Structures are given as structure tokens and as C-alpha cells.
Amino acid sequence: MPSFVSLDAATRDGPGRALDRGDLLLHHTLQVVITGFTPSxxxxxxGSLDGEHWFPMGDVTVNGPMDASDGPVVTGTCTGPFPVRYVRANMKVSHPGGRVTVTATIASTS
Incomplete structure (x- = not known):
């Protein structure tokens, strides 16, 4: 199953685009690319079974302040087995005054 971008250069809190995987898939990888400045x-x-009720399956946190001169930070997490049909990324920036851009890509397999 191909990967997809849920958060595409997102700069504000909230969920990204959700994808209906068409069937229950068990294993999911979240890759996150973060650029800009923010404390964390x-x-x-x-994941969701119905596309309306969501629950967390894994998370990524960048500890400590980042500076634009640091370049992009790439990090990720793998989860499973979580049998879900729908997946999405969601984000929260701990300091609203920060300037951060987040791109989150998700891949899923059975």
C-alpha cells in the first residue's frame, strides 16, 4: 500500500488529511519532517475504524528548542499491530509563537 502525506507543510495545530485504506491494516509508520523554529x-x-472516532497509535516529539539553522529534523515512529481502516497525523505546537513547518507521511501494511 503506497504511503501518503497527511500533513503537508502544516503550520497550525490540528489533524491532517485522513486516508481510507479500504481494509483493516495492522502496521503503520509515521515519518515526520520538521523545519523552522519551535520549542517542541x-x-x-x-487510527480509526469508522473515520469519525480517532485514537492515538504512536507519537513523535522533538525535545528542546530548534533553530532554522539546524536544518530539517526527520524522525518517525512505527506502530502495530493496530487493526484500523483509517489513518491520519495530528499535530500540536507547544509554543504558538514558533515558526514551524511539519510534513507527516504515513505508510501502512497488513
Whole structure:
């Protein structure tokens, strides 16, 4: 099953695009690319059976302040087995005054 971008250069708190995987898939990987300045962005991978009720399956946190000169930070998490049909990324920036851009890509397999 191909990967997809849930958060595409996101700069605000909230969920990204959800994808209906068409069937229950068990294993999910979240790759997060973070650029800009912020004290600590928090991105989590969410799953759902019905596309309406979401629960967390894993998360990524960058500890400590980041500076634009640090370049992009790439991090990720793998979860499973979580049998879900729908997946999405969700993000919270701990300091609203920060300037951060987050791209979150999700891949899922059976």
C-alpha cells in the first residue's frame, strides 16, 4: 500500500488529511519532517475504524528548542499491530509563537 502525506507543510495545530485504506491494516509508520523554529512540536499518528472516532497509535516529539539553522529534523515512529481502516497525523505546537513547518507521511501494511 503506497504511503501518503497527511500533513503537508502544516503550520497550525490540528489533524491532517485522513486516508481510507479500504481494509483493516495492522502496521503503520509515521515519518515526520520538521523545519523552522519551535520549542517542541508534537505529532501523533491516529487510527480509526469508522473515520469519525480517532485514537492515538504512536507519537513523535522533538525535545528542546530548534533553530532554522539546524536544518530539517526527520524522525518517525512505527506502530502495530493496530487493526484500523483509517489513518491520519495530528499535530500540536507547544509554543504558538514558533515558526514551524511539519510534513507527516504515513505508510501502512497488513
Amino acid at each position: 512540536p508534537y505529532v501523533w499518528l491516529e
